[in-house]
Amino acid sequence: MSKIFVYAEVVEEGIAEPSLELIGRARELADKHGFSVSAMLVGFGVRKLADELIYRGASEVHVVDNEVLSKYNLLFYTRAIVEVVENEKPDIFLFPATTTGRELAPRVAARLGTGITADCTAIEIGDYVDPITGKKYEKLLYQIRPTFGGTIMAAIVTPNHRPQMATVRPGVYSVPPRDTSRSGRIKEWTIDFSEEDVGCLEVLEVKRERRKVDLRSAKIIVSGGRGARPEGFKLIRELAELLGGEVGASRAAVDAGWISYDHQVGLTGQTVKPDIYIAVGISGAIQHVVGMKDSKIIIAINKDPEAPIFRIADYGLVGDLFVIIPKLIERLKVAKS
Amino acid sequence: MVTVNSKQNPSSERLNIVVLVKPVPDPKEPPKFKPDGTLDRLSMKLVMNPYDKYAVEAALQLREALGGIVIGVSMAPPHAIDALREALAMGVDEFILLSDPRLAGSDTLATSYALSMVVKKLWSKLGKVDLVLCGVESSDSNTAHIGPEVAEWLGLPSVSYVDKILEVSGGYVKVKKLIEGGYMVIRVKMPAVLTIAGTSYTPRIPTLRDVITARRKQITTLNADDVSIDTSKVGLLGSPTRVIKMWAAEIKRRGKIFTDTDIDRLIDNFLAELRKDGVKLK
Numbered sequence: 001m002s003k004i005f006v007y008a009e010v011v012e013e014g015i016a017e018p019s020l021e022l023i024g025r026a027r028e029l030a031d032k033h034g035f036s037v038s039a040m041l042v043g044f045g046v047r048k049l050a051d052e053l054i055y056r057g058a059s060e061v062h063v064v065d066n067e068v069l070s071k072y073n074l075l076f077y078t079r080a081i082v083e084v085v086e087n088e089k090p091d092i093f094l095f096p097a098t099t100t101g102r103e104l105a106p107r108v109a110a111r112l113g114t115g116i117t118a119d120c121t122a123i124e125i126g127d128y129v130d131p132i133t134g135k136k137y138e139k140l141l142y143q144i145r146p147t148f149g150g151t152i153m154a155a156i157v158t159p160n161h162r163p164q165m166a167t168v169r170p171g172v173y174s175v176p177p178r179d180t181s182r183s184g185r186i187k188e189w190t191i192d193f194s195e196e197d198v199g200c201l202e203v204l205e206v207k208r209e210r211r212k213v214d215l216r217s218a219k220i221i222v223s224g225g226r227g228a229r230p231e232g233f234k235l236i237r238e239l240a241e242l243l244g245g246e247v248g249a250s251r252a253a254v255d256a257g258w259i260s261y262d263h264q265v266g267l268t269g270q271t272v273k274p275d276i277y278i279a280v281g282i283s284g285a286i287q288h289v290v291g292m293k294d295s296k297i298i299i300a301i302n303k304d305p306e307a308p309i310f311r312i313a314d315y316g317l318v319g320d321l322f323v324i325i326p327k328l329i330e331r332l333k334v335a336k337s
Numbered sequence: 338m339v340t341v342n343s344k345q346n347p348s349s350e351r352l353n354i355v356v357l358v359k360p361v362p363d364p365k366e367p368p369k370f371k372p373d374g375t376l377d378r379l380s381m382k383l384v385m386n387p388y389d390k391y392a393v394e395a396a397l398q399l400r401e402a403l404g405g406i407v408i409g410v411s412m413a414p415p416h417a418i419d420a421l422r423e424a425l426a427m428g429v430d431e432f433i434l435l436s437d438p439r440l441a442g443s444d445t446l447a448t449s450y451a452l453s454m455v456v457k458k459l460w461s462k463l464g465k466v467d468l469v470l471c472g473v474e475s476s477d478s479n480t481a482h483i484g485p486e487v488a489e490w491l492g493l494p495s496v497s498y499v500d501k502i503l504e505v506s507g508g509y510v511k512v513k514k515l516i517e518g519g520y521m522v523i524r525v526k527m528p529a530v531l532t533i534a535g536t537s538y539t540p541r542i543p544t545l546r547d548v549i550t551a552r553r554k555q556i557t558t559l560n561a562d563d564v565s566i567d568t569s570k571v572g573l574l575g576s577p578t579r580v581i582k583m584w585a586a587e588i589k590r591r592g593k594i595f596t597d598t599d600i601d602r603l604i605d606n607f608l609a610e611l612r613k614d615g616v617k618l619k
């Protein structure tokens with residue numbers, strides 16, 4: 001049976017959620033089109049996480065557990081994955097489009113000499129007829145993604161090379177339920193790293209905040225960016241409280257130290273879909289937009305009429321947030337009383 | 338700024354830096370389509386990929402701190418030359434434009450192969466290349482593949498999503514990399530490939546004089562044969578991936594933008610519109 005491989009990214013808390021989402025999606029596609037689902041687990045002391053992948057839908061887990069992999073190392077991880085792929089010959093290989101997935105997957109693809117599509121927002125299985133040769137292909141991976149800053153969608157296939165590879169955007173599929181009655185096969189690999197140059201690439205320090213606030217269930221989110229500054233965040237908090245919502249932020253605001261990482265929305269933060277998302281002093285960089293573009297209603301407040309955030313907004317208020325928000329708060333308070 | 342350890346990094350160790358630059362359709366303008374629904378790339382004005390400006394800035398700061406040379410490399414059709422002048426005006430020393438109709442339609446694997454062949458050529462000409470920098474991704478295709486794939490073709494280590502180059506010393510480069518919820522500090526042996534995120538560098542804006550000087554700088558145009566590219570590995574047919582369909586993304590947004598210098602009126606209009614549309618803020 002043709003195999004779908006899913007890369008199981010490991011974070012402190014266990015298997016990263018975007019990888020679980022992909023296991024879930026792979027399982028759906030596999031059941032419908034007759035594939036098997038295998039997870040690829042790489043690291044040190046990670047063997048114990050294999051069961052979790054089976055409970056979520058994998059029927060097989062390939063484990064490379066080695067001390068040299070205790071810290072993330074792009075070169076060693078690439079080496080380990082490529083060796084397993086060369087032996088197992090999966091038909092499809094999916095990675096989460098996290099910062100790790102998006103640097104590891106293209107390296108693996110280039111080493112294997114196969115194609116890869118980045119940051120897909122949907123994956124399907126379908127047929128394809130090559131318009132040049134007339135050759136018919138069955139059950140290819142349709143890799144669907146936005147391009148041109150989200151203005152165009154493209155569907156892409158990899159007809160002649162294997163595996164067909166893609167990174168898939170976190171949050172587009174949901175984490176599958178955990179079913180402890182599921183069973184599967186765990187295969188451990190021994191890979192010889194003794195020839196590798198250990199000093200070539202070395203992670204010296206990892207600073208990673210764990211998330212305590214979950215914005216995903218919020219109905220209203222008021223988010224602040226670099227334009228808000230610390231004073232603006234006071235206004236943003238006040239507005240959020242008045243509306244019974246939560247406070248969000250851009251990475252620029254988090255990096256500036258005005259608010260904790262818990263509140264960050266975007267590629268390296270959370271993906272949110274509230275009823276109303278109010279972006280205040282946020283320019284609308286693609287890495288922010290991927291985390292909030294599926295909000296039901298988007299309201300943007302920005303003094304720059306050209307800011308890209310206005311292109312995806314339902315309502316845009318052009319002007320100084322330090323003037324607009326106090327007025328808005330005033331008006332909403334009047335309306336309330 | 339970059340820390341320089343002068344003891345371990347004698348002035349003889351000047352850096353040869355290659356910056357990969359992609360000319361892209363101006364992100365400020367909406368894409369144009371041909372009647373058959375495919376993109377009309379030729380009618381779109383090309384500018385330098387905004388993300389590549391950060392890579393150019395990082396390269397220039399390194400050159401200023403350590404000495405050396407910054408060479409731009411681009412694979413694009415000939416009419417992209419104006420976009421490359423932007424990089425030269427910022428301070429890039431010279432440029433190589435790889436341009437060949439046989440490269441048209443290349444996907445990221447094929448493009449990275451072609452670019453790596455140019456880097457190899459430069460390598461043998463200069464004796465060494467220390468760093469290959471590029472923007473984290475391009476504004477038109479946003480794949481972030483080119484950096485790691487070029488590194489793979491060259492057999493070099495790479496780091497994607499570099500926020501800042503912290504230190505260059507003793508043949509190593511230390512970088513801060515963006516990750517979910519924070520950072521990683523990574524030390525890499527040079528030569529290495531780094532993709533630069535736009536978070537810590539502010540690209541310099543060329544003066545009129547810079548723009549004029551840039552006109553005298555050299556842009557060398559090479560074709561696939563000049564850099565020994567195996568043409569079966571490039572172009573539409575040499576690319577493993579195929580785009581089977583493209584369509585305009587449905588942006589189901591209302592797009593009601595309020596501009597009014599009278600702030601009370603602005604808020605009035607906005608709230609009235611919300612009421613009309615049946616949107617409740619609370």
Ligand SMILES: Cc1cc2nc3c(=O)[nH]c(=O)nc-3n(C[C@H](O)[C@H](O)[C@H](O)COP(=O)(O)OP(=O)(O)OC[C@H]3O[C@@H](n4cnc5c(N)ncnc54)[C@H](O)[C@@H]3O)c2cc1C
Nearest residue numbers: 225226227250251252266267268269281283288303321534
């Ligand atoms: C790998 C990677 C991952 C990333 N992950 C994320 C992520 O998860 N989330 C994220 O948000 N970003 C992320 N980024 C960063 C992203 O590219 C942008 O740099 C960031 O989103 C910019 O934040 P901003 O919009 O707050 O700041 P800016 O882009 O600086 O925008 C500030 C805006 O405020 C407006 N403004 C200023 N003053 C006022 C005022 N008085 N009134 C009204 N408006 C005002 C300005 O007009 C401007 O539009 C990532 C980048 C990379 C490379």
